[in-house]
Amino acid sequence: MNQNYEARLSQSTPRNGAFTPTVSIFLSEMWPHELLDIELPRFRANTFITPQTHIKSRNMKFNFLITLMLLVVLAGYSQEVLLKNVRVIDGTGKRPSEKMNIVLDQGRIKTISKKEIISTGHVIDLTGKTIMPLITNVHGHLGMSKGTTVVPENYNREHIARELERYQSYGVGTVVSMGTDKELIFSMRDASRSGKLPGATVFTAGYGFRPPLGSRPQETGMEKLYRPATAGEATENVKTLAVLKPDMIKIWVDDMGGTAEKIKPDVYRAIVSEAHKHGIRVAAHLFYLEDAHLLLDAGVDIFAHSIRDKEVDKALIERMKEKGIIYIPTLTRDAYEFFYGTERPWMNDPFFQASLEPGVLEMISSNEYKKRILNNPRLQENKDAFNMALKNLKKLHDAGVMVALGTDSGAQPVRAQGFSEHLELQLMVEAGLTPLQAITVATRNACLALKLSDQGMLLPGMRADFVVLNSNPSEGIKSTQSIHSVWKNGVQVSSGPITK
Ligand SMILES: [Zn+2]
Numbered sequence: 475m476n477q478n479y480e481a482r483l484s485q486s487t488p489r490n491g492a493f494t495p496t497v498s499i500f501l502s503e504m505w506p507h508e509l510l511d512i513e514l515p516r517f518r519a520n521t522f523i524t525p526q527t528h529i530k531s532r533n534m535k536f537n538f539l540i541t542l543m544l545l546v547v548l549a550g551y552s553q554e555v556l557l558k559n560v561r562v563i564d565g566t567g568k569r570p571s572e573k574m575n576i577v578l579d580q581g582r583i584k585t586i587s588k589k590e591i592i593s594t595g596h597v598i599d600l601t602g603k604t605i606m607p608l609i610t611n612v613h614g615h616l617g618m619s620k621g622t623t624v625v626p627e628n629y630n631r632e633h634i635a636r637e638l639e640r641y642q643s644y645g646v647g648t649v650v651s652m653g654t655d656k657e658l659i660f661s662m663r664d665a666s667r668s669g670k671l672p673g674a675t676v677f678t679a680g681y682g683f684r685p686p687l688g689s690r691p692q693e694t695g696m697e698k699l700y701r702p703a704t705a706g707e708a709t710e711n712v713k714t715l716a717v718l719k720p721d722m723i724k725i726w727v728d729d730m731g732g733t734a735e736k737i738k739p740d741v742y743r744a745i746v747s748e749a750h751k752h753g754i755r756v757a758a759h760l761f762y763l764e765d766a767h768l769l770l771d772a773g774v775d776i777f778a779h780s781i782r783d784k785e786v787d788k789a790l791i792e793r794m795k796e797k798g799i800i801y802i803p804t805l806t807r808d809a810y811e812f813f814y815g816t817e818r819p820w821m822n823d824p825f826f827q828a829s830l831e832p833g834v835l836e837m838i839s840s841n842e843y844k845k846r847i848l849n850n851p852r853l854q855e856n857k858d859a860f861n862m863a864l865k866n867l868k869k870l871h872d873a874g875v876m877v878a879l880g881t882d883s884g885a886q887p888v889r890a891q892g893f894s895e896h897l898e899l900q901l902m903v904e905a906g907l908t909p910l911q912a913i914t915v916a917t918r919n920a921c922l923a924l925k926l927s928d929q930g931m932l933l934p935g936m937r938a939d940f941v942v943l944n945s946n947p948s949e950g951i952k953s954t955q956s957i958h959s960v961w962k963n964g965v966q967v968s969s970g971p972i973t974k
Pocket of ligand 1: 503614652882
């Protein structure tokens, strides 16, 4: 193995008046697998502080690292943290609470109140700042885009690990990779879920289902897809996939603008029926209202995109509520089909640019790219689909359907991971949700969609997973972009995507 890393040690670094011992290790080149087998989350307890002393070494002995890690565990992790005077958006949808004091202990929120608290632990004054739960993205993709390419080689451990760190730096704490994965994802998912892999926590739909003659995106790296021709074949495929314990199953039910075959209803009925026998839910890529009705008949659990051809009807709304269907609008996905045909106000914004892979900004800024969008014969249809998505989101949300945030980020270079989740919040507000409603969709609802009952809300006993913001997003949703720091399991894991 190529052991190529750097350790930085500082015994005591001031931050907001408190002193905390700190060790940071920066990994480069190959991902050192051995590190993953150690108590990495505890080690990461204090990696947020700018180190004062550097110990730099190449090919250093591994037991030295272990010693450093133990030092950190002993020194810092057990300490309580008190966050003082902070505005709290708790994710439930209620108005922000002002000047709250929050005690974090053992990775969870111990108390949260207006009461003055004397703490012997680490005290951080957050006067003027706002905290909200981490964003959960219930529809994303990992290991697909790199630079301006979407090729099979992009699916590797190092690249996916970087993507997870990027999501996390944008305050996205969890991401569902929606049906475009390969074998590697299952070991990474398990490492991520047990806290041994840094970055956003991974959920996966494993290998998705497309029709035998549908669009053939193998050249983009989706060679693991199932393409059952019959219900019997579909049942066998689900049995094989279920062994790997995917968090859900993804099916594509779309003719891609009349250019491809759709999965037949008898085939997807078999997929849903077998998935449910294994206790696995099924998420459907869809476009048409008619398919939405058929998918409900089949017992599908999650709509992974907006319904974009027609306005949703009363019968559909009632059926969705009755069955507890989760609706993931992915508005950014539809926006990117035409947004960069014209200059967008955020294109010079470092918060946006930091989310882009190398070459993407040049690509979307080029006249050639603009022309391709503006000359697309489907341009008007794309805009109409986006506008219908906005309208249907508002209608479904107002009616009480469970809406959860998803973006489709990562599937294409233009669908930037991290930024897209914040743009999605803005577009939900454009659709007519209030900023607090949009935040609830991105936090509490998205966690409920994944059955994560102790995340997505800032309440006593819940996991201390949150983002600290410099301004208040309940007064303007763009303030979710003013990231001061990102916290997971009660420790700071990032100071945001922009180098300060
Ligand atoms: Zn997708």
